[in-house]
Amino acid sequence: MERTWRWFGKNDRITLAMLKQIGVEGIVTALHDVPLGEVWTREKISELREYIESFGMRWSVVESLPVVETIKYGGPDRDEQIEVYKQSLRNLSAEGIHTICYNFMPVLDWARTDLRHENPNGSTNLYFNYAEFAYFDIYILKREGAREEWASFRFPQGYGEGRDVLSEADALAKTMTPEKDHDLVESIVIKTQGFVSGNFKEGDEAPVQKFRDFLSLYKGIDKAKLRANMKYFLDAIMPTCEECGMNMCVHPDDPPIEILGLPRIVRTEEDIRWLLEAVPNRHNGLTFCAGSLSAGAYNNVVEMAREFAPRTHFVHLRSCHIFPNGDFTEASHLGGRADIIELVRIFEKENPSLPMRVDHGMTMLGDEEKGYNAGYSFLGRMFALGQVQGIIATVDRELGIEYKQPGFFD
Numbered sequence: 001m002e003r004t005w006r007w008f009g010k011n012d013r014i015t016l017a018m019l020k021q022i023g024v025e026g027i028v029t030a031l032h033d034v035p036l037g038e039v040w041t042r043e044k045i046s047e048l049r050e051y052i053e054s055f056g057m058r059w060s061v062v063e064s065l066p067v068v069e070t071i072k073y074g075g076p077d078r079d080e081q082i083e084v085y086k087q088s089l090r091n092l093s094a095e096g097i098h099t100i101c102y103n104f105m106p107v108l109d110w111a112r113t114d115l116r117h118e119n120p121n122g123s124t125n126l127y128f129n130y131a132e133f134a135y136f137d138i139y140i141l142k143r144e145g146a147r148e149e150w151a152s153f154r155f156p157q158g159y160g161e162g163r164d165v166l167s168e169a170d171a172l173a174k175t176m177t178p179e180k181d182h183d184l185v186e187s188i189v190i191k192t193q194g195f196v197s198g199n200f201k202e203g204d205e206a207p208v209q210k211f212r213d214f215l216s217l218y219k220g221i222d223k224a225k226l227r228a229n230m231k232y233f234l235d236a237i238m239p240t241c242e243e244c245g246m247n248m249c250v251h252p253d254d255p256p257i258e259i260l261g262l263p264r265i266v267r268t269e270e271d272i273r274w275l276l277e278a279v280p281n282r283h284n285g286l287t288f289c290a291g292s293l294s295a296g297a298y299n300n301v302v303e304m305a306r307e308f309a310p311r312t313h314f315v316h317l318r319s320c321h322i323f324p325n326g327d328f329t330e331a332s333h334l335g336g337r338a339d340i341i342e343l344v345r346i347f348e349k350e351n352p353s354l355p356m357r358v359d360h361g362m363t364m365l366g367d368e369e370k371g372y373n374a375g376y377s378f379l380g381r382m383f384a385l386g387q388v389q390g391i392i393a394t395v396d397r398e399l400g401i402e403y404k405q406p407g408f409f410d
């Protein structure tokens with residue numbers, strides 16, 4: 001697989017010169033300064049592409065070219081926004097970029113409740129605690145119907161047996177303070193969303209109200225409607241993708257559960273099968289995010305990789321651990337539910353030049369002081385990339401593929 005790295009542009013504290021030293025071949029990035037809903041111009045794309053190339057790397061994948069909410073909920077201006085999207089695709093293709101990662105999650109791009117949860121080894125990782133999320137939903141967001149939904153919430157596949165998330169959230173309410181509330185909102189709404197060009201950003205004045213406004217756009221949008229809107233979008237852009245050789249790779253929902261009363265349609269094997277069959281075009285493909293999928297207890301990640309490898313154009317390697325009570329965190333890239341060793345075997349056989357990036361590393365050994373984006377540390381991700389490079393080299397030896405580590409004389 002092509003070893004790539006998610007880099008957040010020239011303001012990223014991690015520089016391209018640093019990435020070159022650790023064997024990165026391709027960059028995954030976006031035009032983070034272009035406001036949502038505006039065309040990405042050729043000039044801007046070309047300027048960033050040339051900058052990346054000046055370090056001897058290439059711009060391999062766009063993550064993300066955001067799909068604005070109106071396309072997801074089917075607002076009156078969706079056709080106009082689809083035209084904007086198509087123009088950005090044409091411009092990217094004209095600059096030699098042919099792989100786009102995007103998601104179709106309403107409102108939130110991804111969600112965690114704790115961005116610094118301590119591991120037994122003293123490093124920290126991202127963490128999702130259902131009781132804290134339910135507390136946010138019921139007590140901070142005060143969403144209509146939230147209490148009833150959490151009262152009937154059931155964990156899948158034997159996890160969380162006997163757990164009553166609603167009572168835990170009520171108990172939490174007695175211990176929370178305005179400061180703790182603020183931290184939770186920062187984790188769920190600001191720190192995870194701010195840097196991914198989503199709906200929220202650092203410094204938003206009333207993030208909770210803004211959140212409610214976004215949620216209200218989805219009144220009456222159920223799973224069937226969201227699926228129909230996704231198909232509408234893909235059908236509309238496929239001719240452009242064909243014309244300019246663009247591979248669209250949807251990112252699975254993270255976490256792969258229904259939250260905040262919103263439908264989520266890229267969570268399970270059945271969802272992905274539906275999506276690939278509903279628009280049966282090779283350009284309609286998948287970002288195989290092993291981490292997001294492994295947070296769903298019903299997902300057998302290895303079987304999914306076997307089935308969907310032919311339609312996978314981009315891979316995210318990370319792995320989750322689900323605790324017996326149902327909460328989850330990031331595991332080691334050599335452990336957890338995803339079985340990264342077997343995934344590398346599957347994808348390396350399918351296509352040895354498939355772009356792959358390690359996702360979400362530990363925060364470790366001084367990463368905490370550097371102000372990196374949540375989940376996107378330097379040392380933690382570098383550690384994971386080293387492990388994954390070792391796996392790729394070993395699998396390549398098994399498969400008779402030549403492995404070359406960039407940056408050395410041999």
Ligand code: DNO
Nearest residue numbers: 064101102103109110196251
């Ligand atoms: C978080 C990421 C997401 C992902 C987008 C793709 O770490 O997995 O921000 O990039 O959902 O559109």
